[in-house]
Amino acid sequence: MKTLHLKKMIALGLGAVLVAGVIAGCGGEKKKAGAEAGKVYRIGVLQLVQHGALDAANQGFVDGLAARGYKDGETIHLDQQNAQGDQSNLKTISQRFVNNKVDLIYAIATPAAQTVANETKTIPVVGSAITDYEAAKLVRSNDKPGGNVTGTTDYIPPKQQIDLALTLIPQAKTVGALYTASEANSQVQVKAMKEYAAEQGLTVVEASVANVNDIQQAVQSFVGKVDFIYCPTDNTIASAMANIAKIAVPAKLPVFAGDETMVRTGGTAGVSVNFYQLGFQSGEMAADILAGKASPAAMPVAAQKEAKVIINKEAAAAIGLTIPDELLKAAE
Amino acid sequence: MNDLVISTIAQGLLWSVMAIGVYLTFRILHIADLSVEGTFPLGAAVAAVLLEGQHSPAAAILAAGIAGMLAGAATGLLHTKLKIPALLAGILTMIALYSVNLRVMGKANVSLLNTDTVYTSLEFLHLSPNMTTFVVGLIAAVVCPALLYWFFGTEIGLALRATGNNPQMIRAMGVNTDNMILLGLVLSNGVVAVSGALIAQSNGFADVGMGVGTIVIGLASVIIGEVLFGSRSVKNALISVVLGSIVYRIVIAVVLYLGMPPNDLKLFTALLVAIALSLPLVKTRLDSRKAGI
Numbered sequence: 227m228k229t230l231h232l233k234k235m236i237a238l239g240l241g242a243v244l245v246a247g248v249i250a251g252c253g254g255e256k257k258k259a260g261a262e263a264g265k266v267y268r269i270g271v272l273q274l275v276q277h278g279a280l281d282a283a284n285q286g287f288v289d290g291l292a293a294r295g296y297k298d299g300e301t302i303h304l305d306q307q308n309a310q311g312d313q314s315n316l317k318t319i320s321q322r323f324v325n326n327k328v329d330l331i332y333a334i335a336t337p338a339a340q341t342v343a344n345e346t347k348t349i350p351v352v353g354s355a356i357t358d359y360e361a362a363k364l365v366r367s368n369d370k371p372g373g374n375v376t377g378t379t380d381y382i383p384p385k386q387q388i389d390l391a392l393t394l395i396p397q398a399k400t401v402g403a404l405y406t407a408s409e410a411n412s413q414v415q416v417k418a419m420k421e422y423a424a425e426q427g428l429t430v431v432e433a434s435v436a437n438v439n440d441i442q443q444a445v446q447s448f449v450g451k452v453d454f455i456y457c458p459t460d461n462t463i464a465s466a467m468a469n470i471a472k473i474a475v476p477a478k479l480p481v482f483a484g485d486e487t488m489v490r491t492g493g494t495a496g497v498s499v500n501f502y503q504l505g506f507q508s509g510e511m512a513a514d515i516l517a518g519k520a521s522p523a524a525m526p527v528a529a530q531k532e533a534k535v536i537i538n539k540e541a542a543a544a545i546g547l548t549i550p551d552e553l554l555k556a557a558e
Numbered sequence: 559m560n561d562l563v564i565s566t567i568a569q570g571l572l573w574s575v576m577a578i579g580v581y582l583t584f585r586i587l588h589i590a591d592l593s594v595e596g597t598f599p600l601g602a603a604v605a606a607v608l609l610e611g612q613h614s615p616a617a618a619i620l621a622a623g624i625a626g627m628l629a630g631a632a633t634g635l636l637h638t639k640l641k642i643p644a645l646l647a648g649i650l651t652m653i654a655l656y657s658v659n660l661r662v663m664g665k666a667n668v669s670l671l672n673t674d675t676v677y678t679s680l681e682f683l684h685l686s687p688n689m690t691t692f693v694v695g696l697i698a699a700v701v702c703p704a705l706l707y708w709f710f711g712t713e714i715g716l717a718l719r720a721t722g723n724n725p726q727m728i729r730a731m732g733v734n735t736d737n738m739i740l741l742g743l744v745l746s747n748g749v750v751a752v753s754g755a756l757i758a759q760s761n762g763f764a765d766v767g768m769g770v771g772t773i774v775i776g777l778a779s780v781i782i783g784e785v786l787f788g789s790r791s792v793k794n795a796l797i798s799v800v801l802g803s804i805v806y807r808i809v810i811a812v813v814l815y816l817g818m819p820p821n822d823l824k825l826f827t828a829l830l831v832a833i834a835l836s837l838p839l840v841k842t843r844l845d846s847r848k849a850g851i
Contacts, residue, residue, distance in 0.1 A: 307814065310823050313768045314775060317569060317761055318811050321688075325562045336667060337765050343671055344762025345687075362763075363669035408656070408766040410666040436656055 267302045267330065267516050270323035272342060274335035275311040277461055278487055283334050283354045283505035290509020296516065309338065316341040324349065330512055333377075334505075336362050336410060343375050350515045350522045353377030354508040355501060357411030357459070359527045368527040376511065376522040378504045380411070380459050380485075382533050384419035386497040387482045388426060390535060391454050394495065394547055395480065400429040402452035402479075404444055404470070406462040407434040415458035415484065441466045442473065449477045459484040459499055467492035475544050489536040494545060495557075498536045507531065565688040566811045570804030571695025572756050573775060575702050577783075577803045578796065579750035580776030582706070585795065587722045587742045592648035592773055593633040594750045596655025597626045599769040601751025602758035603659045606668040609759070615676035619755045626751020627744045629655060634740035652769075659766050666766045675759035691760055698756055702749060703796040709745075710792050718742055719792070750776075774831065779803035781834040806830075 271287070273280055284306075288298065296302045305328065309315040320342045323331050331351045333339035339353040343364055354377055356362065365371035368379070392398060401423055405412035416432070423430050431452050433444035441463070448455055455474060457463045463470070464485060471492030474481050483493035486500050507528055514520040535557040542549055549557075576598060583591040601622035608618040629651055636647035660666065677690050685693065709715040720728040721738035729735050750772075758764040783802020789795040813826060 308823075311767075312771050312824075313761070313765060314573070314757075314771070315810065315814070315823070318566070318807070318814055321562060321565045322811070322814060325565070337763060337767075340667075340669055340671060340763040341761050344760075361669070362667065363671040363673075407660055408666045413665055436653075 265301065267296070268305065268326065268328040269302055269512070270305045270319075270326070270328040270331045271307060272316065272319055272323070272331065272333050272338045273306075273308045274316070274338045275461075276308060277465070279459075279461070279464060279485060279501040280334050280355055282487075282501040283508070286502040286505025286507075287332050287352075287354065287509040287512070288505075289502075290506035291513055292509075293506075294510060294513035294517075296513055302516075313337055313341075317345075320345040330515060332508065332512060336364075339364055339375065339377070343373075347374055349374060350512075351375040351377075352508050352512045352515070352522070354505050355380055357381045358414050361410070361414065365527060370523075371525065371527065372523050374522050376525040376527055378508045378511070378528045378530070380499045380501065380504055381415070381529065382459075382484055382497055382499050384415050384456070384458065384484075385422045386533065387456060387484060388419065388422055388428070390495060390497055391456070391480070391482045392426065393553065394549065395454055398428065398453035400431055400452045402431045402433060402448035402455045404433050404435070404441075404448070404455055404457050404463060405460050407436060409460055409462065412458045412460040412463075419456055419458070435462065438462055438466045438469075441469055445470050445473045448479060449473065452479070454480045454482060457481060457483040457488060457493065459488075464488050464491075471541065475541060478545050480542075480545055480547055486534075486536050489538050492541070493538060494541045494547065495535065495537045497533050499530055499533070504530055561686070561688055562811070564692050566807050567804055568688060568692035568695045569760075570807035571692070571699040571800070572753065572760060573807065574695075574699045574779065574800040574803035575756065576750050576753035576772060577776045577779035577799050578702055578706065579746045579748075579753065580773065581780045581795070581799045582742060582746040582749065584777065584780060585722075585789075586719055587739060589637075589644040589739075589743075590648070590773070590777075591633065591743060591746060592645065593629060593651035593655070593743075593747060594648075594776060595769040595772050596652035596659070597629045597747040597750045597769075598754040598772045599659050599764065599766055600629055600655050600662070601626050601754030602764035602768060603662040603668070603754075603766070604751070605755035606670055606758050606764035607662055607664075609670060609673050609675060610668060612674075615674065615679050615759070619676065619752055622755035623748045623752045626754075627748035629658075629751070630744040630747025631740065633747070634743040637743070638736035638740055656766065663764065663766065668764045669762065670759060670764070671762050676756070677759060694756065694760075698752075699800050702752070703800060706745075706749075707793055707796060714738075714741070774827065775806065778827070778831045778834065779806045781831065782806055785834050785837045 273284055298304045307319045316338055324346050331342050331349055333342045333351055333353045335355050339356055342351050351374055357380055359365040360368050364375045403416050405416050420430050433447055435441050435444050467488050468491055480494040483489050483496040486498040489496045537557045583589045604625045605618040605622040608621055633647045633651040636642045637644050676694055680690050717733045718738045721735045725735045779802040780799050782805050783798035787798035787801050789798055
């Protein structure tokens with residue numbers, strides 16, 4: 227009897243939570259339905275994980291929409307969601323967006339976009355922080371997506387990093403590629419880098435890591451073996467740039483990184499993606515879709531409008547790199 | 559709203575297959591087998607690669623199951639033959655599978671968008687996508703426990719259960735407990751890999767990072783199920799695990815629906831599992847206090 231009583235209480239408590247959820251849900255829907263008369267567009271934002279670059283892509287999107295007159299709480303309602311790295315949550319959040327019949331979904335990072343694209347073929351999806359839309363089967367082709375998905379790519383041809391490295395260190399013979407094995411975007415970039423390095427007569431030494439804990443040893447393995455280190459835009463590597471600098475700077479190893487924040491937090495130089503700028507462009511694309519000026523099917527996947535050379539002057543000085551004046555003027 | 563309810567239950571059913579794998583080792587063998595964090599994406603990887611190569615969904619799911627069983631055997635052999643503690647053996651397999659999964663897929667992420675899957679093969683039923691997932695989930699969540707229930711009634715199945723409960727007794731009866739533990743791990747990881755294959759097809763991609771947190775989801779489902787729905791018999795326990803998995807998904811969906819700050823989600827999950835784990839103790843305390851009065 228007592229067991230039964232306790233079970234009833236638990237069941238009741240659980241029921242109460244569910245009812246509360248339903249009520250909260252309905253209340254929200256009513257509010258939104260009323261607001262829709264005044265043309266408030268609902269936008270679902272799905273971010274894979276909390277992370278500097280992805281946060282910047284998120285903020286850029288919000289600002290990009292605002293710049294076009296779509297301000298949160300006024301003409302649009304943003305539903306911000308983050309799966310916190312747990313991929314099982316992506317599905318639940320995507321379904322919530324589809325069920326709420328949002329007008330547009332902004333997906334940050336590849337698995338987020340794939341989950342959303344699998345859930346809806348009609349709601350426009352704008353992506354960001356995705357390297358290869360075609361390989362992820364998000365679009366039929368990067369120039370002509372053909373479906374409901376488009377967005378901005380964080381791909382900057384590794385050729386530009388290598389060219390920059392060779393300008394600064396013309397005598398370089400070997401390059402160490404440092405990346406995370408589990409990140410599809412890194413693999414794409416490293417593959418392209420290897421091809422270009424071969425053309426330039428450079429030898430490539432690879433070191434891939436599984437997580438942040440492996441990075442120290444991976445960098446250590448480069449010391450004495452390579453002339454400079456190449457890092458693609460890679461989430462794991464990005465979060466450990468300070469750690470990399472700790473080994474690379476005393477060893478006088480320049481580090482060329484593909485993302486602005488990576489250069490600022492420990493890299494030496496790079497032709498860099500600015501994730502805020504990318505998100506901003508995605509926001510502008512979303513604004514065009516909401517305004518009915520464009521459809522995702524006909525909107526090519528966009529790259530960052532201008533890629534800047536970023537130089538970390540302190541790191542460059544510590545390594546003893548001399549930077550040509552004209553480059554220093556053009557760079558940030 | 560209805561759609562959200564169906565899709566949440568459908569997710570619970572799909573994940574329940576994974577939870578049953580965890581139940582097998584955690585409750586029957588009394589081992590917390592961490593290799594599931596590797597076998598779950600392994601199943602997804604094997605299935606995704608085969609589906610990409612135009613193989614039938616049935617073949618893909620079957621192959622995923624077999625791959626999972628092999629991985630389970632690795633953990634089992636490490637534990638029984640090399641006498642490595644079960645927890646560590648699981649961790650070793652999990653780490654090894656990370657590389658294996660990357661090898662299987664050839665990259666970190668295989669997309670299944672616009673690929674024929676078990677769900678598209680049911681298109682002739684003309685159901686909504688959520689209903690299709692529900693139907694597949696229901697079949698999986700009935701067939702898998704039913705097969706295990708039948709197995710636990712066989713002589714080997716009984717020996718396996720006894721191995722977890724009282725290894726000394728069952729050894730005295732002439733059963734090789736090492737073989738039973740090996741068999742349990744093989745079955746468990748096979749089931750988990752099948753679940754990985756089903757969920758990858760439902761999500762639209764297989765990703766090398768998709769195994770992160772599966773053991774927590776599995777344990778939470780098992781424990782929530784036990785606390786809410788009991789575990790008096792094997793049949794009861796198996797049904798409880800399925801229901802527990804559904805309740806877990808409902809809780810997550812409600813929490814997301816209410817708009818909990820995303821940074822607090824993991825803390826909430828941990829709290830949920832901690833509360834579920836401590837409920838039996840609270841119950842005994844309450845009962846003894848009442849008896850005292």
